[in-house]
Amino acid sequence: MLIWILIYILMNLWSLDKKIALTEKIVSVLPKMKCPYQVEPHQIQGLDCIHIFPVVQWLIKRSIEKRKEKGEFLMFYAANQFDKLICSKNITESEPKRKEKCGHLKKCLTGNRKTNKSFHKEQRIMEYIDDSSDSEDLETNEWFIKKEFDPQDFNEVVMTDEEKIIKLQEEKQKLIEELAQAQEETKKIENEIKEKSFHTSNMEEDKRLDYKKVEILLTEYEKIKETEEAFQKECELKMEEYQEKINKAKLLLEEPVEDDTELKEELDKIRNMVEVARSKLSKKARAVGLMKRKLDHIPDRAELAQYQRRFVELSNEVSARYRETKRHYALYNTLSDVQMYLNKELSLLSSILDAYPEAEKSPEAKEQFLRQLENIDISVKQTLDRVESKRNKEQSVKSNLNNQLSTCMSAHRQYLAAVKQLETEIQKNLQLQEQIDQLNKNE
Secondary structure (H helix, E strand, C coil), X not given: CHHHHHHHHCCCCCCHHXXXXXXXXXXXXHHHCCCCCCCCHHHHHCCCHHHHHHHHHHHHHHHXXXXXXXXXXXXXXXHHHHHXXXXXXXXXXXXXXXXXXXXXXXXXXXXXXXXXXXXXXXHHHXXXXXXXXXXXXHHHHXXXXXXXCCHHHHHHHHHHHHHHHHHHHHHHHHHHHHHXXXXXXXXXXXXXXXXXXXXXXXXXXXXXXXXXXXXXXXXXXXXXXXXXXXXXXXXXXXXXXXXXXHHHHHHHHHCCCCCCHHHHHHHHHHHHHHHHHHHHHHHHHHHHHHHHHXXXXXXXXXXXXXXXXXXXXXXXXXXXXXXXXXXXHHHHHHHHHHXXXXXXXXXXXXXXXXXXXXXXXXXXXXXXXXXXHHHHHHHHHHHHHHXXXXXXXXXXXXXXXXXXXXXXXXXXXXXXXXXXXXXXXXXXXXXXXXXXXXXXXXX
């Protein structure tokens, strides 16, 4: 039906401006009506049935619900008017008639509650009926029945209750979302802590391996340096010997010798030995250069201090994250306990409300209902006692830990004072030793 109306409106009978204004009004009114579906103006103008059909279906359901509510309201109003017209002012105000009238009001209000599906309205109506049974509120109930019915007051009460229910549902949804976000954040923080702990452990192992490698390289470097010095000395000695031999050979060459083949052979041997010594020396020089480069790549004390500072910062960050996750866990546990107790309370109240009408039918059922309430009260007191005992235990543990902390702090202060005193005594001892040394020198 609504689609036919939209087709009729969006025909050529209306101008484009009116069509656009109408579609914008429809789109703006739907969120105010708390429609769970969203529709765009171009979808309405293009008659996009895929997106329009859920909205139309929801509107039809809403109209049916409103019709039911209005019918129930009119039935209540007609019954009230009928009671006012038929009943005269001289009728005796007996308790059963007042109960029937309040029961008639209860039927109307509980019917409205079923359409709105709210728990707080039922609680208020039951409290009203409970209060109406007392002798002090009989006159107020009679005034409420004889009073002319104002539908605005009834709608205001229903709307305020609906708004409260919606607010409570929104708060509950927000709490659930916050819990989910807290769980996700705790999982992320745990993963980060695991990764950082893994990285720190790997870095410590790498650091130990680097230290071992550095020690090995230093020992090798010292050995190579010693061998190089010894080799250089040997080479110098051999060079001197070879130089002397060369000089002798030159002198022999200058002198006229008949057979110089032996001298040439000796010269060739010496030259070969010199070339071999030079090649060995170049190899040793290359090895020394490589060792120097490796030692240059090893971090010095400043870099190691920087690494140490960075490790300290990482450890502080990890501890802070750990404290934060611990706080999140504590918050989650408290919220879960609160949720559990609230659920128990809601289930208890709903069971009481369900059992109350049956208890009003007979005195035996009423006594049984009261016994059940007493048992529930006893169980609640027992749970409270358990919680109180647990809290007292935690407080005692906390007090013991505080005492231990205070003792540790006092011991730490005594330790610092003792260290300071020891430093002063060491300085005095050094001064006395210097004075004794000066006296010994003077003597």
